[in-house]
Amino acid sequence: MLRFLNVIIFLAAFLLLLLVSVSLPITKSITYFTLTAGFDAGAISSGVSGGVSFGNWGWCTTPLVVEVFGIDRTEPGECSEAKIGWTIDQRLVDLLHLEGLQDAVNSGLTLALVLNPIACGITFLTLLFVLWFAWRQTRLSAIIGVCVGVVAAILTTIAFVIDIVVMTLVKKNVENVSSNFHVTYGQTTWMTLVAMILTWIGIILFCIAGFRGRRVRRKEETY
Incomplete structure (x- = not known):
């Protein structure tokens, strides 16, 4: 029973990291x-308001409202091309007055963009070993599964820490530039946190299941 519960735990952790890895756009x-x-x-009753959301593969803008002499004009939102290592479009920088924030945003996200998909991949490998152990309780599957699982848990923990640090620094740097800027956290940080907790719980349960399985086999060999 314990080993099948572990399958569910690592499956949930993998799905969370997968969603983080295929976030916006x-x-x-x-x-x-x-x-x-x-x-x-x-003085001239004009202004612009809007926003941009950032994900693992790019960004998407909300509808931009431009007011000129009291007349509102709304430009539809758009998304960047989905790719790793993206940058903020210059037209978006000019429209939202993001000059000076490009480096803070782009460089700050680099580690998070790369590490989250890696943690997702290692967690998937751990899931495969957990399935192997659930199907056939062998010492080899337990040892390899625990070792790979520890790597997955460490990477997920590092990814979460980086997410928190990066988001905090970006929020601080952006809002220090002007009171006109405001940053709100998205879902990825908290999804990574839950995945991290599930992964560590899964490792503990994996160790317990492996120890129990070994004791059962010894009793069977004794009798």
Whole structure:
């Protein structure tokens, strides 16, 4: 029973990391953070307000509202091309007045963009070994599974720490530039946190299941 529970735990951790790894713009509802901006020029009754959300493979803008002499004009949102190592489009920088924030955002996300998919891949390998152990309780499957699982847990923990540090630094740097900028956290940080907790719990249960399986085999050999 314990080994099958472990399968569910690692499956859940893998699915969470997978969703993080295929976040925006592939999965538009899952983001790292959203940067909103609003600028007003009261003398001529003009301004612009809008936002941009960042994900593992790019960014998407919310509809941008441009006001000129009291007349609102809305530009539809758009998404960047899905790719790793993306940068903020210059037109978006000009429209939302993001000058000086490009380096803070782009460099800050680099580690998180790379590490989360790696942690997802190692967690999937751990899931395979857990399935192997659930199907056939062998000493080899237990040892390899625990070793790979520990690597997955460590990588997921590092990914979570990096997510927290990066998001905190980006929020601080962005909002220090101007009160017109505001950063809100997305879902990926908390999804990574849950995956990290599940992975460590899974490792503990894996060790317990392996120890119990070994004791059962010894009793069978004795009798």
